[in-house]
Amino acid sequence: DGGITQSPKYLFRKEGQNVTLSCEQNLNHDAMYWYRQDPGQGLRLIYYSQIVNDFQKGDIAEGYSVSREKKESFPLTVTSAQKNPTAFYLCASSIKGSGRAYEQYFGPGTRLTVT
Amino acid sequence: AQSVAQPEDQVNVAEGNPLTVKCTYSVSGNPYLFWYVQYPNRGLQFLLKYITGDNLVKGSYGFEAEFNKSQTSFHLKKPSALVSDSALYFCAVVGMNRDDKIIFGKGTRLHILP
Numbered sequence: 001d002g003g004i005t006q007s008p009k010y011l012f013r014k015e016g017q018n019v020t021l022s023c024e025q026n027l028n029h030d031a032m033y034w035y036r037q038d039p040g041q042g043l044r045l046i047y048y049s050q051i052v053n054d055f056q057k058g059d060i061a062e063g064y065s066v067s068r069e070k071k072e073s074f075p076l077t078v079t080s081a082q083k084n085p086t087a088f089y090l091c092a093s094s095i096k097g098s099g100r101a102y103e104q105y106f107g108p109g110t111r112l113t114v115t
Numbered sequence: 116a117q118s119v120a121q122p123e124d125q126v127n128v129a130e131g132n133p134l135t136v137k138c139t140y141s142v143s144g145n146p147y148l149f150w151y152v153q154y155p156n157r158g159l160q161f162l163l164k165y166i167t168g169d170n171l172v173k174g175s176y177g178f179e180a181e182f183n184k185s186q187t188s189f190h191l192k193k194p195s196a197l198v199s200d201s202a203l204y205f206c207a208v209v210g211m212n213r214d215d216k217i218i219f220g221k222g223t224r225l226h227i228l229p
Binding site: 004006035040041042043045048058090092103104105106107108109111 | 158
């Protein structure tokens with residue numbers, strides 16, 4: 001899983017509560033990404049950031065928010081507006097966001113269960 | 116719009132036999148193509164990529180993939196499968212347009228039978 005850490009590994013929340021997932025990297029990568037993985041659906045991009053203090057919505061940003069105050073950190077908040085938040089969340093980074101030839105390095109993931 | 120397809124949800128191969136995991140893509144212009152592997156409850160690991168040059172790309176753990184432009188395919192192959200190769204494999208593609216983002220396939224679960 002390289003130099004990307006995600007915490008916690010498992011997270012349980014009650015419906016209606018906001019929850020923040022941590023993602024930290026020590027690879028000195030400019031770009032960071034958040035994906036959601038559901039069985040049989042592959043990975044879907046939630047948000048991505050190509051540089052500090054800047055981020056863009058991905059394909060399924062509704063109900064999520066992010067910040068990028070430091071190069072090393074890209075936390076994801078799952079808000080109560082997200083209608084189906086139970087999923088496996090993956091954080092990734094790459095050397096540059098604009099360099100599409102660069103592979104992504106993934107963290108170990110956080111499995112969020114909302115009841 | 117760019118897309119990637121992995122037509123097989125699951126592939127079963129006997130240990131020691133060659134394996135192929137299929138991937139086809141659709142992008143405007145020339146693609147960047149990737150294969151990743153995911154073990155249970157883990158993040159994805161990069162296996163190999165095609166950017167340009169030789170159509171046969173070699174990657175980690177003895178895997179290779181062949182870029183076929185006429186068939187718009189990028190199948191993952193290994194000459195002799197190991198039980199430890201059992202995992203979920205994802206193909207991904209990025210187009211060459213400035214705003215193109217990486218698109219992942221839905222994944223193919225590979226079972227290597229002892």
